[in-house]
Amino acid sequence: MSTFVTNATEYLPILLRGVWLTVLTTTLALCLATALGLVWAIMRTSGISSLSVPARFLVEFLRGIPLLVVLFYIYFVAPDIGINLTALQAGVLGLGLAHSCYLGETFRAGIEAVDKGQIEAAKSIGMRRPLMMRRVVLPQALRIVLPPYANNMVMLLKDSSLVSVISVQELTMQGKMLASSTFDNMTVFTLVAALYLCLTIPLNFLMRRVEIHMEQAG
Amino acid sequence: MIAFDNVHKSFGRHEVLRGIDAEIAKGQVVCLIGPSGSGKSTLLRCVNGLEDYQRGRISIDGVVVDAASPDLHSICTRVSMVFQKFNLFPHRTALENVMEGPVYVLKEDRQEVRERAMALLNRVGLAEKTNSYPSSLSGGQQQRVAIARALAMRPQAILFDEPTSALDPEMVGEVLQVMRVLADEDMTMLVVTHEIQFAREVSDRVLFLDGGRIVEQGPAGEILRDPKHDRTRDFLRRVTHPM
């Protein structure tokens, strides 16, 4: 046990560097996925087929490809067509694109779940669609969407371990390197798992608090 | 003020309005009665552009309501609507619900709108509830907020679609009272209702709609006391003696 503690204190600073990159990758990818997901959802619910059809196609298309392949594609194929991305950029782009599909579907379901009477009320005070989306539909969809969104966030964080395959030195990658140089698989991967939990559990907790807070607000 | 000229409206192949002709003068209160499915809501919704119509013409103060027109939104701001299920914005307080249209659609000065909204809520008897969310208000209170929200747009007319039908019986009175006061102040109102007593006391005219046509129309007292048509008579018997 005491060797575990000694070794752990030795490994932790190295792994924490990985944690930082995991958090960075996840945060950036989440921002991208949220923004794009919102765009897909608004396009799909617009009722304008020249917007909804392409969005639907894109989402179906991206969802049909494994995330690993998306990452390989962006990192290794993009340079062939003259786009050079760092590993981190490629990782964020791949994760963000893939998760924008899940979030897009989540947001769409949320938008469609808003009571039709709300849309009529908004129209009856003369609101045009953009204002209605911003002031009436999206705030209500947000409440509906928050629990699945939090779920998605945790999945994204876990999926960020996949960017290790394109050499982003995030937590999983740091763990793998550390394990292969120390042969102390037990200690290293226990720490890696524990560090992931340290990230996901507070995230879940935080989201539950936000939900409760929003419910109280009416 | 509101004129219907041979208005036809279909949903697909189902013709719901079959040639509506009517006129509502400024300051008049007109009640629209008729059996369920006769097209009352549809007619109302055509007036403020929530539905389009295929033939004929609806005009407000001479301006044609046309769903394809880019001016449709400005028409909506001149005719407010009160819904059966209130449709208040649940994520905003009573005051914010009332302020929403004037501030964000009409882009009026927020401070000025706030004062007006307060006065309106006071007028419908809800001065104490300005900061309450709809979920903490009773049905009657919610509907009164909805009326205040409609009034905040300074409309030239208000459309009411069965404003008391979703209310518990003990709350019907407080909403009708607010509407009575509006009628006394010469607000132009088109009201779909089953409250025959209200129609008799408050409205200038009653339209009886059946199967997408106006079967009968005239002064409230006349039609409600002595209907000419069998259908009107049947309908009135059913709503006044529901057993």
Ligand SMILES: Nc1ncnc2c1ncn2[C@@H]1O[C@H](COP(=O)(O)OP(=O)(O)O)[C@@H](O)[C@H]1O
């Ligand atoms: N959005 C719609 N799509 C298809 N049919 C509709 C729609 N709205 C109403 N209808 C039909 O139009 C008819 C009139 O409806 P409505 O105007 O709501 O009647 P009322 O308000 O008098 O009860 C009904 O037969 C109803 O089924």
Ligand SMILES: [Mg+2]
């Ligand atoms: Mg109706």
